[in-house]
Amino acid sequence: MTALTKLFRTTTFRLSLTYLALFSAAAAVAIFYLYWNTTVMLSRQLNQTIDAELTGLAEQYRAGGLEQLVRTVADRSGTPGNSLYLVADSEGRRVAGNLSAVSQDLWNSLGPVEFVYSRPAPGGTEKRLAFANVFRLPGGYRLIVGRDIDDRREFARMTRQAMLWGLFVMVLFGIGGGYWVSRKLLQRIDAVAETTRTIMQGDLSGRLPVNGSGDELDRLSESLNLMLARIEQLMAGLREVSDNIAHDLKTPLNRLRNRVEAALREPYEETAYREALERTIEEADGLIKTFNALLSIARLEAGAGGENRERLDVSALLLDVAELYEPVAEERGLTLKAETGAPIYINADRQLLGQAIANLIDNAIKYGSPERVRGNGAKPEVTVGTRATNGMAEIIVTDRGPGVPEAERERVLGRFVRLEASRSEPGSGLGLSLVAAVARLHGGSVRLEDNEPGLRVVLALPRNGEALLNGAAAPSPTGAEIRPT
Structure with a gap:
């Protein structure tokens, strides 16, 4: 197909000819x-x-x-x-x-x-x-x-001549204008097509051109560019997740296999076999826990989950979760303090929000332990609290550990991201990623700030007023199952 034929077959050129014919007919009449x-x-x-x-x-x-x-x-x-x-x-x-x-x-x-x-x-x-x-x-x-x-x-005679010349000039300008508009539009469409071919070849960094006119093609290109940026981000995350899975899951799987082989090479002894099986079950539980966390994050990022939203008091829920973690904090030599004020009601999924709070407290205890606080002169303690501000309910968890460098605060919200190069500390690097997914599902956000010293994590969720559960106002239940990741 020649360039001229392609131009004449464009929708813009056909519409221009249609409008020209209608206008010419109306002018002639x-x-x-x-x-x-x-x-x-x-x-x-x-x-x-x-x-x-x-x-x-x-x-x-x-x-x-x-x-x-x-x-x-x-x-x-x-x-x-x-x-x-x-x-x-x-x-x-x-x-x-x-x-x-x-x-x-x-x-x-x-x-x-x-x-x-x-x-x-x-x-x-x-x-x-x-x-x-x-x-x-x-x-x-x-x-x-x-x-x-x-x-x-x-x-x-002059009137007839003027009418004919007027129609001739109108047709000439109409066809010329249609040709010019179609050519300009076709150039933009060709640029979009070229970009899409580049993207289909695997270069996800390609973006649709925007000429700054603010017309419908610019708005469409901007929306598609946002979509492409999101796809590129997800693909980069997928590659990073694949690399981290290969690193984080290969080691426990090898340990699992080696332990079973070692047990089989030893002479039969019930105590040794039992110990090997128990440690194998422990490793398997850790792997299952990691896969469950991955599935939960995937479901949340896909928009699934959160169907059981209800009106609940964030302060009460935070106190319940903090009470569960007090023995864990004491065992690690930490003080866990809960500082909540008046009730703050939001519409949220109690199960998911409780799991997110549990992950935040678990991370704070893990990285705010005395051996990590030693050297900065701070008292090893974890503080949790709530506050209402600007239509948002904020859940705040602070520790006195080494904190997170400002340049890494956005990255640590991704999957399998851990700042420890040795990865000697137990965990899969999915805790904060799950918290971020829960926040996005509820229309909120997660902020990481400096606690001077330590880390301050703020989980902000919108306050939507009264909630409806199954078509009727629902009271807040008193308990929740908490599964930290």
Whole structure:
């Protein structure tokens, strides 16, 4: 397909031609209507003028006969204008009037008639068109009263010519405009097609061009670019997850296999076998836990989950989870303090929100332990609390550990991201990723801030007022199952 053929087959060019045809038809009808009405009006005025003159001449004829009529015609013929008069005898000789001669056809006519006459002009004579009424008088005389209508004929000719030229120019500009608009649009479409081909070849960094005009194509390109950026981000995350899975799951699987092989190589002993099986089950539980966390994050990022939203008190839920973790904190040599104020109600899934809070407290205990706090002079403690601000309910968890560098705070919310290069600390690097997924599902966000020293995590969720559960206002249940990741 040639470039010109492709251009002519574009929707824009076809629409331009359609609009041009409709507009041309409407313009032609309007011009014809004006021309027709103008012609009718001029014809009516012409007839009325001739009738008025005939009425006056008839009165003169009745008053003074032929002689009075001849004098009147002679007087009126001397007045400059477009009026034409002739009184001729039975032989066709002019008695009075400004018509020098008439044709035989005009002489034999009766009533309204159009005819061509000659009149003096610079350089000779000229032919003109006239309209007149022919009357036969007693004695074979003729009376012709008319008007020169050559100017009207010229007006009609110029009107027709202007209409044709106008339609021609309209069609020319319409086709040219359609060609120009289609070409500009086709260039943008070709640029979009080229970008999509680049993306289909695997280069997800390609973006659709935006020329800054703010038109519908720009808005579409901006939306698609946001989608492409999100796809690129997800694909990068998928590659990172694949690498981390290979690193984080390969080691426990190898340990699992080696432990079973070692147990099989040893002589049978119930105690050794039991110990090997128990440690194998422990490793398997860790792997299952990791896969469950991955599935939960995938479901949350796909928009699933959270169907059981209800009106709940964030402060009460935080106190419940903190109470569960107090023995764990004491065992690690930490102080866990809960600082909550008045009840703060939001619409949320209690199970998911409780799991997110548990992950935050578990991370704070893990990285705020005394051995990690040692050296910065801070007291090993974890503080949890809630506050309401700007239509948001914030859950705040702080520790006094090493914290997270500002450059890494966005990255640690991804899957399998751990700042420990050795990965010696237990965990899969999915805790904060699950918290971020829960926040996005509820229309909220997660912020990581400096606690000077330590880390301050803020989980912000919107306060939506009263919630409906299964079509009716639901009271808040008192318990929740908490599964930290």
